[in-house]
Amino acid sequence: MSTEKLLAGKTAVVTGASSGIGRAIAESLGSAGAHVVLGGRTPEPMAASVAKITTAGGSGEAHVLDVRKVDEMRAFVAHATESTGRLDIMVNNAGLSHPEAILEESDPEHWRVMLETNVFALLVGSQAAVGAMRACGAEGHLVNISSVAAQRADSGVYGATKHAVNCINNTLRRELMEDPIKVLTVMPGAIATNFARNFDSAILQGLVGMAGGGEAANVEITKGERLPDEVLAGAQAAIPGHLCTPEDVADAVLWAVTRPASVHLSEIVVRPKRDLNL
Ligand SMILES: NC(=O)c1ccc[n+]([C@@H]2O[C@H](COP(=O)([O-])OP(=O)(O)OC[C@H]3O[C@@H](n4cnc5c(N)ncnc54)[C@H](OP(=O)(O)O)[C@@H]3O)[C@@H](O)[C@H]2O)c1
Known part of the structure; x- marks a missing residue:
């Protein structure tokens, strides 16, 4: 059996890699041989993940950034590609929810931060990543993290941001029809x-x-x-x-980005057997 790592020679960028799903995806891609560039707000867990990736025989680096700032997001992607000269996988994962009723309860600043993080930053990250993948001729993967909330019609402001993510991903897939870059929508349930x-x-x-x-x-x-x-x-x-665990989602992402070039996956749902009904 070959001992060569599945993602050897590839470069991956993951936002929201300081916690949860993004952190598990970063560790999984790194352990599979990719050079992983982790981005998030809290440095300590990212440093621990880089150490874990290094121990597994891979390599990684961590950058603190606020994904909502256009300049920071663009500089983050540009820096990632400077290190290795390429970009193969971009995971737009950073996101959050303020689960509040719209009327009476909600703080408009909570709407703003959800829209800016879950939608605006994902748009800026996707645009920057496609530019970098095209520049190095990568058979790239854009992996954008949505939610099962995008499958429900009445899932609040958070759900609206994830409906937007699905719409953006479908549009990017159409715009990338002539490129060797795939767009994957990942919809986790309760993790x-x-x-x-x-x-x-x-x-x-x-x-x-x-x-x-x-x-x-x-x-x-x-x-x-x-x-x-x-x-x-x-x-x-x-x-x-x-x-589910964050590793369950990371397993699905690793599987998706290691399929043959001819296999096009557009959506993956990773959810527990039972609903939490929060
Ligand atoms: N967990 C679930 O049940 C679930 C279900 C469906 C979809 N999702 C989606 O999965 C994605 C990851 O969430 P998670 O469950 O892993 O939650 P999490 O553990 O809270 O992780 C969110 C990550 O995003 C980062 N982040 C948030 N705002 C940021 C900003 N402005 N700049 C940079 N980084 C920022 C956080 O950084 P810090 O921790 O350093 O602040 C953290 O690394 C999100 O898009 C979420 O909507 C989660």
Whole structure:
């Protein structure tokens, strides 16, 4: 059996790689041999992921950026391609939700941050990445992270951003018809990540409860802040039928980007067997 890594010689960029799904995708692509450029706001977990990738025999680098800033996003993609002279895989993953009713409850600044992060940054990242892939003649992959919320008609402002992602991806696929660049829409269901950070305090407290005893029992969690790893791992282990792991999504992405050039995948849904009904 060949020991050559599936993504040897490829370069991948992942946004939102400091946590959850993006971090798992970055580690998976790096372990498969890609040079991975991680982008996010929190440096420590990205440094730990680069170390993990290096131990697995790959290479990576981490950059702190705010994906909502056009200049920062463009510079991030440009820097990634400077290091290796190429770009093969771009994963626009950074995103967040403020699950609030539109009338009365919602803060318009929460709408703005969801639209800017989930939609605007993904557009800027996709445009920059296609430019870089075309410049090096890559048979590239644009992997844009949507949500099962895009499959529901009434999924709120967050869902509206993910409907927009699906529409953008379908449009990019049409615009890239003559290019060797594929566009993949990934729609995760409930995954145990820091995505829950903006959920109601009662739901966050419920996660701690699910996580059960041990270290998780003594942790304090604050709405809006990253959740302790032991709470996320404990909650996922307690209800695996209701919560997937970030690695489940990363496995699907790795599989998709390692198919033969003739295979065109447009959408993948990774979801638990049962709905959480939050
Ligand atoms: N978890 C789920 O159940 C679920 C379901 C469907 C879809 N999704 C989608 O999956 C994607 C990843 O979410 P996740 O579940 O992995 O959540 P997560 O653990 O909260 O990760 C979100 C990532 O995005 C980064 N980020 C957010 N705003 C940013 C900004 N302005 N600039 C740079 N980085 C920014 C975060 O950085 P910091 O942590 O450093 O702030 C973090 O690395 C999102 O697009 C989300 O909508 C998640």
